[in-house]
Amino acid sequence: MTGPGRRLTQQDIARMAGVSQTTVSLVLNKRGDAEVRIAPETRERVLRVIRETGYVADPAARRLADGRNRILGVFTYEAVFPAESGDFYHPFLVGIEECAEEIGCDLLLFTSARAASGARRQIFNEESRVRLADGCLLLGRTVDSDDLARLLSEGIPFVSVGRREDAGGPVPYVGADYRPAVSALVERAVALGHRRLAYVGAGTGGESRTDRLRGFREGVAAFGADGRHLPPEASLDDLVMAGVTAVFVEEYADCVALARAAGECGMEIPRDLSILTLGAFTRPVQVDTDFTGFRIPRREMGRRAVQLLAGVLESGGTPQELLPCELIAGGTLAPAPGM
Amino acid sequence: MTGPGRRLTQQDIARMAGVSQTTVSLVLNKRGDAEVRIAPETRERVLRVIRETGYVADPAARRLADGRNRILGVFTYEAVFPAESGDFYHPFLVGIEECAEEIGCDLLLFTSARAASGARRQIFNEESRVRLADGCLLLGRTVDSDDLARLLSEGIPFVSVGRREDAGGPVPYVGADYRPAVSALVERAVALGHRRLAYVGAGTGGESRTDRLRGFREGVAAFGADGRHLPPEASLDDLVMAGVTAVFVEEYADCVALARAAGECGMEIPRDLSILTLGAFTRPVQVDTDFTGFRIPRREMGRRAVQLLAGVLESGGTPQELLPCELIAGGTLAPAPGM
DNA sequence: CCAAACCGCTAATGCGCATTATCAGATCGT
DNA sequence: ACGATCTGATAATGCGCATTAGCGGTTTGG
Numbered sequence: 001m002t003g004p005g006r007r008l009t010q011q012d013i014a015r016m017a018g019v020s021q022t023t024v025s026l027v028l029n030k031r032g033d034a035e036v037r038i039a040p041e042t043r044e045r046v047l048r049v050i051r052e053t054g055y056v057a058d059p060a061a062r063r064l065a066d067g068r069n070r071i072l073g074v075f076t077y078e079a080v081f082p083a084e085s086g087d088f089y090h091p092f093l094v095g096i097e098e099c100a101e102e103i104g105c106d107l108l109l110f111t112s113a114r115a116a117s118g119a120r121r122q123i124f125n126e127e128s129r130v131r132l133a134d135g136c137l138l139l140g141r142t143v144d145s146d147d148l149a150r151l152l153s154e155g156i157p158f159v160s161v162g163r164r165e166d167a168g169g170p171v172p173y174v175g176a177d178y179r180p181a182v183s184a185l186v187e188r189a190v191a192l193g194h195r196r197l198a199y200v201g202a203g204t205g206g207e208s209r210t211d212r213l214r215g216f217r218e219g220v221a222a223f224g225a226d227g228r229h230l231p232p233e234a235s236l237d238d239l240v241m242a243g244v245t246a247v248f249v250e251e252y253a254d255c256v257a258l259a260r261a262a263g264e265c266g267m268e269i270p271r272d273l274s275i276l277t278l279g280a281f282t283r284p285v286q287v288d289t290d291f292t293g294f295r296i297p298r299r300e301m302g303r304r305a306v307q308l309l310a311g312v313l314e315s316g317g318t319p320q321e322l323l324p325c326e327l328i329a330g331g332t333l334a335p336a337p338g339m
Numbered sequence: 340m341t342g343p344g345r346r347l348t349q350q351d352i353a354r355m356a357g358v359s360q361t362t363v364s365l366v367l368n369k370r371g372d373a374e375v376r377i378a379p380e381t382r383e384r385v386l387r388v389i390r391e392t393g394y395v396a397d398p399a400a401r402r403l404a405d406g407r408n409r410i411l412g413v414f415t416y417e418a419v420f421p422a423e424s425g426d427f428y429h430p431f432l433v434g435i436e437e438c439a440e441e442i443g444c445d446l447l448l449f450t451s452a453r454a455a456s457g458a459r460r461q462i463f464n465e466e467s468r469v470r471l472a473d474g475c476l477l478l479g480r481t482v483d484s485d486d487l488a489r490l491l492s493e494g495i496p497f498v499s500v501g502r503r504e505d506a507g508g509p510v511p512y513v514g515a516d517y518r519p520a521v522s523a524l525v526e527r528a529v530a531l532g533h534r535r536l537a538y539v540g541a542g543t544g545g546e547s548r549t550d551r552l553r554g555f556r557e558g559v560a561a562f563g564a565d566g567r568h569l570p571p572e573a574s575l576d577d578l579v580m581a582g583v584t585a586v587f588v589e590e591y592a593d594c595v596a597l598a599r600a601a602g603e604c605g606m607e608i609p610r611d612l613s614i615l616t617l618g619a620f621t622r623p624v625q626v627d628t629d630f631t632g633f634r635i636p637r638r639e640m641g642r643r644a645v646q647l648l649a650g651v652l653e654s655g656g657t658p659q660e661l662l663p664c665e666l667i668a669g670g671t672l673a674p675a676p677g678m
Numbered sequence: 679c680c681a682a683a684c685c686g687c688t689a690a691t692g693c694g695c696a697t698t699a700t701c702a703g704a705t706c707g708t
Numbered sequence: 709a710c711g712a713t714c715t716g717a718t719a720a721t722g723c724g725c726a727t728t729a730g731c732g733g734t735t736t737g738g
Binding site for chain 2 (some may be wrong): 714715716717719720722723725733
């Protein structure tokens with residue numbers, strides 16, 4: 001095909017086709033424009049040369065000239081590919097990739113964004129390549145609010161995967177709708193006779209946690225039950241002492257630990273205690289216990305985030321969307337003891 | 340920080356610091372150069388403005404001017420994030436991301452490279468953004484040899500993850516060293532008294548398969564046994580009839596199927612038949628048995644590929660490297676019946 | 679019959695940066 | 709005191725592309 005020499009430019013193509021660089025550019029971009037006309041014959045000639053040489057425009061130059069790239073940046077605060085982070089990002093990425101492919105965009109993963117000290121990643125570091133992308137997707141359990149503010153003030157199009165509070169202005173996001181999901185779980189528990197419920201977990205440290213706790217409280221209020229909030233380190237004893245019959249556990253890991261502790265005390269789940277998880281179901285089938293809870297629509301969130309970002313790029317706006325969580329019946333919710 | 344207006348350029352910084360754009364650029368790049376001198380005072384003044392404004396250079400312009408980006412392209416022939424492809428790419432990506440982060444590079448995933456018809460991806464499509472990256476990593480069970488040839492002839496730095504035969508020239512790669520691994524498994528089997536061995540699988544269609552088969556044949560020759568090659572669709576009966584006592588199965592899925600079939604016939608693994616897996620994942624499957632075989636060092640391959648690519652970018656060359664596979668004892672290899 | 683519209687194309691310009699060539703002033707040597 | 713060297717900075721240029729203004733030449737309308 002082409003020799004090993006310098007890469008082809010539009011200038012080269014122009015020479016070969018006996019036209020100007022402008023014409024090549026026009027043929028390449030303005031397919032059937034009204035303003036500028038190109039004779040069909042000329043167009044064909046140019047296209048033929050392009051085809052024969054396999055010319056491909058330099059994306060950097062293109063970007064510099066017109067400010068577009070069809071590249072979406074993906075920023076995360078931890079490593080994307082989970083060696084140890086429990087496949088947290090993975091389902092999101094599946095959705096993101098699917099959708100990016102559909103709309104013909106490439107994905108730029110900002111893996112280099114570590115702070116020098118090996119601390120947390122940061123978006124606007126010295127060598128940041130954010131501006132190479134048309135827009136960005138933000139992933140992470142929590143996102144630095146200063147980063148959000150800066151993104152906002154710089155007018156960089158982005159969508160956060162996960163709901164975010166305002167940060168010097170409304171933040172575009174697609175999140176999981178935890179509140180009605182948790183509330184619905186509370187409703188089910190109450191319907192099965194549970195009257196003393198507990199939420200075990202921080203309930204703070206990120207919108208997703210506060211949303212869960214709010215959903216719990218709303219559910220308790222709406223369906224009439226006693227609901228208490230206990231810290232993550234709450235023991236099984238604490239629960240039993242308080243007469244709790246259904247526990248809503250924020251962290252999945254705590255959920256498993258609690259079930260194990262119960263087993264060791266001779267309690268049977270869910271006969272003696274109902275346990276509901278409000279956390280991650282990465283692989284429902286792999287797990288030994290089939291907890292009652294809900295599924296976070298991670299993949300759909302990824303897809304939707306790309307769609308929303310595309311929309312922002314097209315016509316601006318500040319989309320905010322919450323996707324429903326699908327309830328999972330599971331096997332750890334049973335009628336309250338004595339019902 | 341900065342208003343919502345146009346993004347900052349070096350020109351802006353220059354104005355604020357009362358110097359020329361050139362000076363800003365020099366301060367930014369030539370840290371302590373001998374040719375061009377900048378007064379410490381001036382340098383400080385410029386750096387201060389940069390710090391205060393949070394200026395970040397436009398990567399596209401940078402790239403256009405000096406031809407570097409610190410971006411590594413990642414090309415795959417299927418979707419990277421496996422919803423159904425059995426997590427094939429994932430371990431590679433873990434290693435790639437780790438290492439890219441270490442050397443301060445971002446990753447550009449060419450997700451948009453689908454052919455129009457939804458066919459196979461192709462590197463050099465009309466909108467290819469390969470040239471935005473300094474170099475590329477190629478992932479995939481098989482890689483189009485025309486693509487390789489073009490990559491080679493265009494002088495685009497790249498490293499293939501997986502060994503590749505020459506394609507109009509030697510191909511830089513890091514692969515798994517299947518031959519000694521399979522051969523070593525053969526040795527173990529022979530040491531346990533097995534005399535009639537079989538390789539079940541295509542043995543063609545990609546270097547990794549041919550390498551496995553060659554390793555098998557070499558092992559059989561070296562350690563003195565009867566080794567035959569059967570197609571993937573070979574049945575359990577075929578094996579039993581042939582008096583085979585140890586099967587080396589190329590495809591992991593076939594491995595599982597074979598074990599199941601054996602179980603249904605009342606055979607006990609590995610008492611009546613030893614089964615060894617050679618670890619080619621093409622089709623997803625539920626893992627349940629702990630097969631004897633070896634571990635393909637996928638993560639290490641990813642890491643190493645990035646290192647090699649960095650080396651190529653630095654100083655050229657055509658690295659070719661095979662990484663050892665770690666043998667897995669597993670529970671499906673036992674002494675031959677009657678030993 | 680002349681001005682206005684149209685046609686197909688190109689020269690010129692700018693995007694933001696890195697780099698080269700050069701320049702004005704200070705310092706030096708003899 | 710005057711050319712030579714050194715210092716610290718800048719004007720100019722180019723990377724490859726997209727875009728705008730405008731050019732000769734032909735057709736049209738009144």
